[in-house]
Amino acid sequence: MKKTVEEQMRALLTKYAYPPVEVVIPILEKTGRGEEELASQLHEIDMSVLSGIMKILNLKEKNMRTVSKMFGVILSFYGQKYEPVELSENRFYLSVSDCPMLHVGKNVNTAVKSKFCDVFCSSTAKVMAQLVLGKEGSCSWDKALIKGGRKCTVAFELVKTK
Amino acid sequence: MNHSRKVLIVILVGTFLVASFLAWRNITSSIDFADLRIVLTTTTAAFGSLLGIITAGLMFTHGKFSELASELGEKSLEYLSGTLSLEKVQIIGNNLLALRKTFSLLETQTTVEVEKNLYRRVVEKTSSIYVNLAVLSDLKIQQGLAESDLMISAMDPQLYVNYKEERSRVKKEWQILVTIKQIVDTWEGSKTLVPEKYEKRTSLQQDLRNSISLLGLKERLGKDSKHVRAETEEICNELAEDIDKIGKQLHQDRIPQLLSQMENANTIRGKYFYFALAFIATPLFINLLVLPQLSIGTASFFQPIISITSSLSVMGIAFLLLYINRILDV
Numbered sequence: 001m002k003k004t005v006e007e008q009m010r011a012l013l014t015k016y017a018y019p020p021v022e023v024v025i026p027i028l029e030k031t032g033r034g035e036e037e038l039a040s041q042l043h044e045i046d047m048s049v050l051s052g053i054m055k056i057l058n059l060k061e062k063n064m065r066t067v068s069k070m071f072g073v074i075l076s077f078y079g080q081k082y083e084p085v086e087l088s089e090n091r092f093y094l095s096v097s098d099c100p101m102l103h104v105g106k107n108v109n110t111a112v113k114s115k116f117c118d119v120f121c122s123s124t125a126k127v128m129a130q131l132v133l134g135k136e137g138s139c140s141w142d143k144a145l146i147k148g149g150r151k152c153t154v155a156f157e158l159v160k161t162k
Numbered sequence: 163m164n165h166s167r168k169v170l171i172v173i174l175v176g177t178f179l180v181a182s183f184l185a186w187r188n189i190t191s192s193i194d195f196a197d198l199r200i201v202l203t204t205t206t207a208a209f210g211s212l213l214g215i216i217t218a219g220l221m222f223t224h225g226k227f228s229e230l231a232s233e234l235g236e237k238s239l240e241y242l243s244g245t246l247s248l249e250k251v252q253i254i255g256n257n258l259l260a261l262r263k264t265f266s267l268l269e270t271q272t273t274v275e276v277e278k279n280l281y282r283r284v285v286e287k288t289s290s291i292y293v294n295l296a297v298l299s300d301l302k303i304q305q306g307l308a309e310s311d312l313m314i315s316a317m318d319p320q321l322y323v324n325y326k327e328e329r330s331r332v333k334k335e336w337q338i339l340v341t342i343k344q345i346v347d348t349w350e351g352s353k354t355l356v357p358e359k360y361e362k363r364t365s366l367q368q369d370l371r372n373s374i375s376l377l378g379l380k381e382r383l384g385k386d387s388k389h390v391r392a393e394t395e396e397i398c399n400e401l402a403e404d405i406d407k408i409g410k411q412l413h414q415d416r417i418p419q420l421l422s423q424m425e426n427a428n429t430i431r432g433k434y435f436y437f438a439l440a441f442i443a444t445p446l447f448i449n450l451l452v453l454p455q456l457s458i459g460t461a462s463f464f465q466p467i468i469s470i471t472s473s474l475s476v477m478g479i480a481f482l483l484l485y486i487n488r489i490l491d492v
Contacts (some may be wrong), residue, residue, distance in 0.1 A: 019372065019376045020280070022276055024379065026275075031383065034379070045375075
């Protein structure tokens with residue numbers, strides 16, 4: 001029997017699970033190494049997940065709309081509340097009000113959380129840009145949630161080449 | 163909250179206020195004994211009719227309950243003999259025991275608390291599913307669908323205690339499906355696209371996938387053998403295939419919905435009915451049997467009690483309305 005889109009999506013995101021941040025960070029903090037290995041693992045997972053989503057949803061257009069759809073699917077699956085702020089040809093802004101990093105133990109300091117936030121987010125951002133936007137795409141995030149804010153803004157932009 | 167619920171709550175609060183007001187008025191003003199008797203006869207006749215309605219309601223709810231129990235009972239036997247073949251139960255059981263052993267060992271090897279908790283959750287959930295399967299296996303033997311139970315012999319003392327406890331809960335045929343649903347729920351968690359929220363209980367599948375991912379990272383760091391991760395992943399995939407099939411069947415047959423209806427019918431049969439009965443029957447008993455025996459002087463003395471019992475009867479009607487509303491929902 002052919003699986004529905006939802007079933008395929010669930011199977012994909014269940015198969016390629018990200019290592020849980022609330023467990024990984026204390027382990028790597030204790031070991032004092034492993035960031036590179038984590039980044040390399042995340043890259044592999046992101047490649048599988050994002051290319052899988054594009055295939056399942058048959059997303060062929062390489063633009064900001066595709067980026068927004070893919071973010072929607074991933075964040076919904078992980079139960080993260082998000083809100084699209086702006087969507088145009090050149091940029092896509094969204095704000096998230098919950099982040100896995102907030103569930104990391106209180107004994108882990110903000111600087112460590114911030115460092116691992118970069119490791120996780122930059123991996124997804126790189127792969128997203130690579131698969132959907134090409135080299136001109138850039139992504140930034142303001143880490144407001146870690147700093148105690150209510151929402152964190154993630155921005156995808158096309159870099160204008162002269 | 164839907165509209166009818168809101169109306170019902172308004173009625174409930176309204177009747178309570180009216181009853182309190184009337185009771186207060188009756189306490190503060192005197193009533194003629196003859197009038198009192200007329201009031202008592204009239205209210206008693208009204209409450210007698212209500213008792214009849216309650217009985218009809220109970221019969222209706224019980225009928226609904228029996229109908230559901232019979233439907234689910236038939237289905238549970240189909241599951242025991244078909245979907246959960248002896249071979250399937252044993253394969254799943256062996257896989258769960260293997261995972262339990264691996265994760266118990268991993269739990270003892272780590273000193274990081276959050277990691278320990280993750281592995282502990284896997285051990286607890288695999289144990290829980292194993293116990294449920296052992297219950298089903300025992301029921302298969304009772305139904306003559308299997309000859310020997312290999313699952314109990316593989317249990318440690320703690321697992322056996324849990325098994326005995328779980329086994330004692332399954333008394334009716336339809337409860338077999340509750341056990342099967344527990345297995346699926348422990349494995350897959352929520353069925354919506356949002357599988358887990360951090361505050362909710364995670365599913366075994368999610369914990370296993372997280373652990374596999376973690377073992378993958380540790381493998382890169384050279385801290386764990388590739389063998390453990392590969393073996394865990396293989397078992398996890400096999401379990402996913404087997405339990406997902408059971409889960410799919412369960413959802414196709416609408417078992418979770420039917421079980422939820424059973425639960426509702428059971429609650430209504432018990433809680434609401436007895437509440438209504440207590441609130442109506444007690445005042446009736448006092449008004450009908452006790453008060454007619456009293457003299458004028460004593461009746462006047464007990465006037466506040468008559469007011470209170472009548473108020474209780476009004477409360478009884480409110481409970482009855484709530485009861486009927488819930489019956490209509492089943």
